[in-house]
Amino acid sequence: MTYDEFKKIVSISKKEISRQIWETNRSAIKVKKEEKVIGNLIRIFDAALEISNAKGFQAMSMRDLSAKSRLSMGAIYSYFSSKDELLHLLQMQGRQIANKILVDQISLVKGPAQKLRIAIQAHVYLSEIMQPWFYFTYIEARNLAKDERRKAIESELYTEKIFIDILTKGAKLGIFKISDIILTASLIKAMLQDWYLKRWKYQKRKINVDDYAEFIIGVIESYLSRKVKRSRACRT
Amino acid sequence: MTYDEFKKIVSISKKEISRQIWETNRSAIKVKKEEKVIGNLIRIFDAALEISNAKGFQAMSMRDLSAKSRLSMGAIYSYFSSKDELLHLLQMQGRQIANKILVDQISLVKGPAQKLRIAIQAHVYLSEIMQPWFYFTYIEARNLAKDERRKAIESELYTEKIFIDILTKGAKLGIFKISDIILTASLIKAMLQDWYLKRWKYQKRKINVDDYAEFIIGVIESYLSRKVKRSRACRT
DNA sequence: GTCTATACATAGATAGAC
DNA sequence: GTCTATCTATGTATAGAC
Numbered sequence: 001m002t003y004d005e006f007k008k009i010v011s012i013s014k015k016e017i018s019r020q021i022w023e024t025n026r027s028a029i030k031v032k033k034e035e036k037v038i039g040n041l042i043r044i045f046d047a048a049l050e051i052s053n054a055k056g057f058q059a060m061s062m063r064d065l066s067a068k069s070r071l072s073m074g075a076i077y078s079y080f081s082s083k084d085e086l087l088h089l090l091q092m093q094g095r096q097i098a099n100k101i102l103v104d105q106i107s108l109v110k111g112p113a114q115k116l117r118i119a120i121q122a123h124v125y126l127s128e129i130m131q132p133w134f135y136f137t138y139i140e141a142r143n144l145a146k147d148e149r150r151k152a153i154e155s156e157l158y159t160e161k162i163f164i165d166i167l168t169k170g171a172k173l174g175i176f177k178i179s180d181i182i183l184t185a186s187l188i189k190a191m192l193q194d195w196y197l198k199r200w201k202y203q204k205r206k207i208n209v210d211d212y213a214e215f216i217i218g219v220i221e222s223y224l225s226r227k228v229k230r231s232r233a234c235r236t
Numbered sequence: 237m238t239y240d241e242f243k244k245i246v247s248i249s250k251k252e253i254s255r256q257i258w259e260t261n262r263s264a265i266k267v268k269k270e271e272k273v274i275g276n277l278i279r280i281f282d283a284a285l286e287i288s289n290a291k292g293f294q295a296m297s298m299r300d301l302s303a304k305s306r307l308s309m310g311a312i313y314s315y316f317s318s319k320d321e322l323l324h325l326l327q328m329q330g331r332q333i334a335n336k337i338l339v340d341q342i343s344l345v346k347g348p349a350q351k352l353r354i355a356i357q358a359h360v361y362l363s364e365i366m367q368p369w370f371y372f373t374y375i376e377a378r379n380l381a382k383d384e385r386r387k388a389i390e391s392e393l394y395t396e397k398i399f400i401d402i403l404t405k406g407a408k409l410g411i412f413k414i415s416d417i418i419l420t421a422s423l424i425k426a427m428l429q430d431w432y433l434k435r436w437k438y439q440k441r442k443i444n445v446d447d448y449a450e451f452i453i454g455v456i457e458s459y460l461s462r463k464v465k466r467s468r469a470c471r472t
Numbered sequence: 473g474t475c476t477a478t479a480c481a482t483a484g485a486t487a488g489a490c
Numbered sequence: 491g492t493c494t495a496t497c498t499a500t501g502t503a504t505a506g507a508c
Contacts, residue, residue: 030491031491031492032491033491036491040491053378054378055378055379056292056294056378056379058292058294058295059294059379061482061483061484062483062484062485063482063483063484071492071493072492072493072494073484073485073486073493073494074485074486074487074491074492074493074494075491075492075493077484077485077486078491078492081485082484082485083484083485139375142289142290142291142292143291143292143295153436156437157437180451182441183443183447183448183451186430186434186437186438187427187430187451187452187455189430190426190427190429190430190434191423191426191427193426193430194422194423194425194426194429198422198426200389201392201393201422205418207419211419212419215416215419215423216423218459219423219455219459222458222459222462223454223455223458223459226458226462266473267473267474268473269473272473276473297500297501297502298501298502298503299500299501299502307474307475308474308475308476309475309476309502309503309504310473310474310475310476310503310504310505311473311474311475313502313503313504314473314474317503318502318503319501319502319503
């Protein structure tokens with residue numbers, strides 16, 4: 001799958017999930033006309049992400065948001081009951097899309113080697129298209145209330161689990177030479193995250209999305225097929 | 237060098253730099269007795285890092301800081317002229333210590349292979365001991381004013397440059413098989429950062445500082461000594 | 473040097489006009 | 491559905507007592 005093909009899939013999922021979120025929260029939203037709601041929600045979300053990613057969600061005032069989204073304070077508060085609820089919705093949206101698309105993509109191919117490649121590629125593509133969401137979710141996670149925070153951590157571990165499962169299967173089949181599955185999965189995550197956390201750096205250096213995905217895959221594959229010099233304790 | 241030996245070095249540097257910071261800002265600080273100043277500065281810094289890392293610097297009120305440091309608002313403001321100045325000092329301190337110790341350690345050994353090992357190990361050790369500072373510097377970078385922000389970015393690139401230089405030398409000497417130096421350096425940085433950004437994860441899994449350093453070194457070394465399958469364009 | 477009390481600005485949220 | 495005007499809470503910062 002190329003990057004452009006991938007873009008279309010994400011675009012469709014995005015609308016699906018926007019509508020889903022609206023339906024889940026229909027009771028809380030005072031405005032009733034569907035096209036109004038969806039349109040304004042997107043304006044508010046986009047503005048909120050832009051401001052928050054520049055100076056932090058806490059530092060974004062509702063007046064900032066009002067100005068950037070070109071909706072009055074009153075109008076904004078007819079979609080959310082509080083600033084915290086806006087934070088909650090933003091978090092949810094990113095997480096749902098990311099998890100759904102990732103799982104979908106991996107299920108399309110067979111075998112750990114293929115699945116590993118696709119999982120990495122899909123994640124880089126996804127975080128490129130939805131960079132503001134990914135960045136926001138990562139950075140603002142600790143500002144969440146206790147219960148929300150737990151969900152964010154679960155989500156982090158869930159993505160990692162996808163890689164752990166692929167690596168475990170590959171190790172069992174003897175395809176991957178692997179001494180520490182959890183650390184390896186953890187490393188893959190760290191590399192994937194660097195892509196959306198340091199976008200300024202990669203953009204400046206003109207490294208594109210395919211360069212990066214290929215590089216990660218190369219590093220991981222060379223590690224998984226290395227000559228093993230000595231045995232190390234295997235974590236479970 | 238073991239982790240415990242390393243701890244002592246950092247401890248000394250920390251005091252050195254605390255004193256240095258005080259001397260640089262002597263004019264701004266109203267309190268004059270040295271032992272008072274150093275002692276209270278440390279109390280304020282520690283409290284500020286603890287609160288900020290839990291809920292963000294923006295969200296930390298000066299009343300929070302006053303309570304945690306057990307100094308009154310008035311007392312705190314006799315050390316800083318504003319909350320922004322406190323942010324500035326915290327940032328500076330972390331950066332200075334990190335850069336100094338890293339450069340010192342690398343200069344102790346000869347040869348790219350050795351230097352690479354030591355640079356990775358020293359960084360993991362350092363960020364373990366000073367985890368709150370590293371976390372804070374990373375997460376709060378974007379809350380800085382324009383000029384300060386530039387310095388933070390320079391510092392990020394400076395650390396990366398250390399690895400770029402080692403890798404470049406190793407490639408020239410034919411010790412490292414490397415197709416993309418900048419991406420490789422970037423990857424090393426990402427792995428090093430994960431250690432202090434996701435401390436909760438590694439602690440829970442009982443992965444200690446030496447496990448992690450060894451793992452990173454293993455991954456990078458296996459990548460640098462891999463069988464090269466095909467040539468790829470080399471960035472400069 | 474440090475405290476208490478307080479000034480002043482800005483934040484989130486809402487009521488009621490349109 | 492959206493806007494303007496405004497309430498109340500909370501934030502940063504400081505003046506003056508001790």
